[in-house]
Amino acid sequence: MQTNTSTEAAAGASARKVAKAPGIRQTMSDLHIWTGLLAGWLLYAMFLTGTASYFRDEISQWMRPDVPAQLQLADAADLAPRLIATMQTLAPTSTQWGIRLPDARNNTASAFWRDDKRFKRATLDPATAQAIGVRESIGGEFFYRFHFQLHYLPVLWGRWLAGLCGMFMLVAIVSGVITHKKIFIDFFTFRGGKGQRSWLDAHNALSVLGLPFHLMITYTGLITLMLMYMPWGSDAAFKEASQRQAMQTELSAFVRPGQPSGQKAALAPVGGMVEQAQARWGRNGVGSVNVNNPGDASARVIVVRADDARVSTSPQFMMFDGATGQLLQTKDRVGAAAETRGVMYALHLGRFSDYPLRWLYFLVSLAGTAMVGTGLVMWTVKRRARLxxxxxxxxxxxxxxxxxxxxxxxxxxxxxxxxxxxxxxxxxxxxxxxxxxxxxxxxxxxxxxxxxxxxxxxxxxxxxxxxxxxxxxxxxxxxxxxxxxxxxxxxxxxxxxxxxxxxxxxxxxxxxxxxxxxxxHKAAVRPVARKSRRAPGTAASGASLDLAPSVTATGPL
Known part of the structure; x- marks a missing residue:
């Protein structure tokens, strides 16, 4: 009989232990809290600078006030030959030129060229096609670069760290959805002036407001650098240098210059090449013109389609023989995998968007920044009350x-x-x-x-x-x-x-x-139960409780 009683007690204790095991929501809550906190400070900076990056071209223009405002967009077929003539003066011995044409968001043309294995840059005035001296400024490019590769670190280290934070963010989003059972109901509830409750309501509302966007922007951000984070598949599939170069051509319009022939040849009129591209893509469809081995019989002119009017960054270009002007290749499509990557990249960057859609990107991304910020503050608010x-x-x-x-x-x-x-x-x-x-x-x-x-x-x-x-x-x-x-x-x-x-x-x-x-804001005051001293002769069961005010600080709001 005694043995049976002991067995039942042991079984009861075991059952209680099983009952106290944390459930999936509690586990996800702990995961959400700590992944959000450990990467939260960098994530906040990445989100805020990434949000600013949706207007990086406009920021760059504001930071170069000495460049006059662009009143009318120049025709690419007329402007490109004049810019090429300028490049013949700026970089006559270079093996590669690149010219980005002005567009609705950029009031200047920008040029780069390879010189002694280094790239140099210049800003060109569309009106005169000449290089202009502007105040040296990194412009909005800083925010764009910082949000995925940070600063003062080697580029690869910065991108790895940003990618790690992005993975933490993806885990925090998924675990947060699992944790908040009533997240969509709570989206319509905000209780102001309630300390921790108010922070949680704000965090929930900001999370649900742009939840699809937050998932998309985090996942596509990781996809843009997937070949760096997970290179083993491409390394196994493309072992030869020529195969890897072909893979890069599927992902980028950058065509490496071949070996020059050593035979000099004048460059054929570029305007006619651009006109052929405009006939295919529209008047404002040309984004840039690249020239490999200029002045050589092996020269190639690559006219690249702009990506600001299509939801994909997959490369589209027309390649011409630089000496004769003959069309050699038209690349209009890539494989399914490369196209999927191009669409995800475009969704992340938002370059295709007009101003109303870009402002929507900006505002929802700003809500994501606030989501991270409220989560960080809520961590301290919740724990201060327990100190x-x-x-x-x-x-x-x-x-x-x-x-x-x-x-x-x-x-x-x-x-x-x-x-x-x-x-x-x-x-x-x-x-x-x-x-x-x-x-x-x-x-x-x-x-x-x-x-x-x-x-x-x-x-x-x-x-x-x-x-x-x-x-x-x-x-x-x-x-x-x-x-x-x-x-x-x-x-x-x-x-x-x-x-x-x-x-x-x-x-x-x-x-x-x-x-x-x-x-x-004033710190909330809540009553805390405190056991009073028992008078001599008073039974323990009759112990009274007295209430003493206790200040609970709830953070900045």
Whole structure:
């Protein structure tokens, strides 16, 4: 009898242990929390700079105010021969020229050429077809490059780290959907002023708002660099150098120059070649013109189709004999795998989109940035309530809290400083574009130092106000340092400059609202049950409870 009782007790204990095992939602919740936190700071920066990259061409134009606004798009068949003539002066001994023609979003042509195994670049004026001296600036290209390869790191290391963060992001999205059983119901619920509950509601709403977009942008971002992350399949399938070159031709319109023949020959009229391409793709269908071995009998002219009007970046080009002008090859399609990759690449970059669709890309991507930011803040909000002494948190919590401040508010300050540097650094300064970027990281590092030295709430408020001031004053700085101020831009129909200044004012106002919201926030006070001392002779079962107020800090909002 006693043995049976012991067996039943053991079985009951075993059943209780099984019952306490975490379920799939709890497991996914832990996975969601920690993948989001460990990669969250880099993901926030990647999301925000990637969001800005949807207007990288417009940012580049704003950062080169000395280049006049483009009033009318030049005809490619007329402009290309004049640009080729300029290249014959700029790089007469080069074995490769490349010219990107101006389009609706770029008011200049850009040229590159190979010289002594290095590539050189120049900006060309469409009106004169001559090289123009513009202030040295990396422009919006910095945000584009940073969002997938970071900075100050070897390119491959940066891309591997960005890819690792992208994988964490994909895991966080999938596990977050599994964790939040009522995520779509909660999307329509927002409870303001409720501390942790408000942060969770905001996080849920921002997540559901662009969930398909977030999945698409994360997955396609990984696909764009899949051959670097997983090269084994292509290495096994394409072992010969010629096979690998053929694979690259399927993915890119870049055609390697062959060996020159050594026999000189004048370049055939390029205008006629461009006209043939226009007849096939439309008047504005030509994106660039590349010339291999110019001045040699083996010269090749590759007219490449623009990818801003099609949902694919798969290469399409027409290749001509440079000496005779004869059409040698027309590439209109690629294999199914390469086309799938081209479509995913185009969906990620959004180059095909017109301005309304690009703004939609921008706003939904901005919501994704806010999703990451609210998730980071919610981690500290949730755990601060459990601290034994919220006024004196342990080191790990304090570090995460300060990193949140620098990663979110500090990055806004740093990006604003980047634009200020573009206007205030001397135009003739050596390595000017390098200093623009260095200034961003110097200011960003300073915000982290500031956040470590100040109380958390004060650091949030002060850095948000600083970001607001820098953004709001930037149009004024632009008006004082250039002749393209906001009023002049509106009056002359220069909507790129006017739109940029108005966007800066809008984001400055947003940061000011956040700063005021943080300042008005008061820590919630909740009653905490505390056992009172038992009077002599009082039975334990009759112990009374007294309530003492306990302050629970809930983060910046």
């Amino acid at each position: 034994p002494d919220p006024a004196r948190p342990y080191f790990g919590f304090r570090l995460v809290e300060r990193l949140n401040i620098a990663a979110i508010a500090g990055l806004s300050v740093a990006m604003a400083a980047f634009f200020w540097g573009n206007r205030l650094l001397p135009a003739a300064m050596a390595d000017r574009k390098v200093w623009e970027v260095d200034l961003l990281f110097i200011v960003w590092g300073a915000t982290l130092t500031y956040a470590l030295a100040r109380p958390a709430k004060r650091a949030w408020i002060e850095l948000l106000w600083l970001a607001a001031a820098l953004l709001v004053l930037l149009p004024l700085v632009n008006g004082l340092t250039t002749d393209r101020n906001l009023m002049h831009s509106i009056a002359t129909g220069d909507w790129l400059f006017a739109g940029f200044d108005l966007t800066l004012l809008a984001f400055g106002g947003l940061h000011a609202l956040l700063a005021m919201r943080v300042k008005r």
